[in-house]
Amino acid sequence: MLPDSLVFTADIAAELRNFLQSNEYSKILLLCDTNTEKHCYPLIKEVMPKEISMRVAIPPGEEHKRIETVVSLWDGLTRQHFDRKALMINLGGGVIGDMGGFAAATYKRGIDFINIPTTLLAMVDASVGGKLGIDFEGFKNQVGVFKDPTRVFIDPVFLNTLPERQLRSGYAEILKHGLIANAWYWERHIESPWREHPWATIIEHSVGIKQGVVTADPFEKGLRKILNFGHTIGHAVETFFLKEGPVLLHGEAIAVGMVAEAFLSTKLTGLPEDQRDAIARYLVDTFGHVEIPDKLLEEVVELVGQDKKNEANVVKASLLKTIGNCTFNIPVSSGDVIDSLFYYRSLGVQA
Numbered sequence: 460m461l462p463d464s465l466v467f468t469a470d471i472a473a474e475l476r477n478f479l480q481s482n483e484y485s486k487i488l489l490l491c492d493t494n495t496e497k498h499c500y501p502l503i504k505e506v507m508p509k510e511i512s513m514r515v516a517i518p519p520g521e522e523h524k525r526i527e528t529v530v531s532l533w534d535g536l537t538r539q540h541f542d543r544k545a546l547m548i549n550l551g552g553g554v555i556g557d558m559g560g561f562a563a564a565t566y567k568r569g570i571d572f573i574n575i576p577t578t579l580l581a582m583v584d585a586s587v588g589g590k591l592g593i594d595f596e597g598f599k600n601q602v603g604v605f606k607d608p609t610r611v612f613i614d615p616v617f618l619n620t621l622p623e624r625q626l627r628s629g630y631a632e633i634l635k636h637g638l639i640a641n642a643w644y645w646e647r648h649i650e651s652p653w654r655e656h657p658w659a660t661i662i663e664h665s666v667g668i669k670q671g672v673v674t675a676d677p678f679e680k681g682l683r684k685i686l687n688f689g690h691t692i693g694h695a696v697e698t699f700f701l702k703e704g705p706v707l708l709h710g711e712a713i714a715v716g717m718v719a720e721a722f723l724s725t726k727l728t729g730l731p732e733d734q735r736d737a738i739a740r741y742l743v744d745t746f747g748h749v750e751i752p753d754k755l756l757e758e759v760v761e762l763v764g765q766d767k768k769n770e771a772n773v774v775k776a777s778l779l780k781t782i783g784n785c786t787f788n789i790p791v792s793s794g795d796v797i798d799s800l801f802y803y804r805s806l807g808v809q810a
């Protein structure tokens with residue numbers, strides 16, 4: 460069941476107005492980036508109470524999801540005398556939601572915050588599960604907390620201005636939901652051109668899958684780890700390209716990770732080869748093939764070593780038994796990690 464804090468709407472301004480009128484906040488900080496300020500803020504501007512609101516627009520991009528930005532937010536909140544009855548509104552993609560939520564959850568030991576996700580990725584993934592945080596020392600989401608927003612308002616209207624590459628990045632997480640939990644959902648997506656998918660319905664369905672898993676295991680002690688399918692290798696790939704360039708979008712890196720981990724699934728958890736090949740074919744066709752430099756092959760074991768699912772320095776991955784059935788805590792050797800990227804690389808040779 461979906462929590463009351465999660466609101467699907469086709470009229471974001473009306474929802475937000477109702478919410479603000481029924482809660483007495485002392486001050487409001489709206490956090491956005493310069494893109495969401497331009498494209499998304501106009502849709503809610505009229506309902507923001509002018510006398511108590513301020514707005515901060517940071518430059519867009521993952522490279523700003525860092526402690527220096529959070530410090531500047533804490534600084535602004537302190538200087539403007541925000542008290543514990545204040546509210547933060549995070550209007551943007553996963554970067555704004557993760558980081559703004561983290562700043563709010565830690566300022567004065569926590570003030571209310573609401574998330575208004577404006578990317579497909581943030582709607583289907585970052586909107587559920589209460590994970591907040593920042594990147595640190597080059598590692599993704601290295602510092603953070605679990606805390607649910609007071610409200611999440613999901614309105615697909617924001618997708619109208621989202622660049623296609625960003626839309627596709629979110630689609631990777633939707634595909635992951637099918638791969639880990641629902642074979643029918645996966646099949647349904649790969650049968651028709653992805654650009655024409657009915658996003659409003661899909662968002663609700665995907666959020667439902669994620670919420671079901673998160674409710675069963677809120678703090679990722681067990682089952683919730685299945686949501687990390689594709690992310691052990693995917694995060695390593697994302698971190699590498701964040702450092703070395705060209706930067707990959709989150710979903711693009713996770714698409715590489717899902718192909719590599721489908722390979723590991725066949726080797727370690729019995730995913731049939733024809734299913735592995737179908738996954739690889741669709742993901743490479745849809746997301747293109749990323750060239751894997753030798754340097755990444757040299758560094759991937761070290762990068763994967765930072766994964767939060769590891770225990771006692773053993774890499775543990777979430778892998779598929781079949782499409783729609785995922786298992787977790789599977790130990791993966793360094794050799795397997797490297798082999799999985801060689802497998803991914805070989806697909807480019809064939810293409």
Ligand SMILES: NC(=O)c1ccc[n+]([C@@H]2O[C@H](COP(=O)([O-])OP(=O)(O)OC[C@H]3O[C@@H](n4cnc5c(N)ncnc54)[C@H](O)[C@@H]3O)[C@@H](O)[C@H]2O)c1
Pocket residue numbers: 492493494495498499519520521524551552553554555557577578579580581584585586587588589590591599600617618619620621622625628709
């Ligand atoms: N908390 C979680 O559970 C969770 C889950 C998945 C991903 N994440 C995090 O989310 C982040 C990635 O999120 P993202 O892909 O949304 O990235 P993002 O926040 O960087 O947004 C992507 C780009 O789209 C622009 N944009 C956003 N909405 C727009 C709109 N409606 N119109 C035009 N442009 C728009 C942004 O300015 C940015 O340039 C990563 O940091 C990842 O770690 C968190």
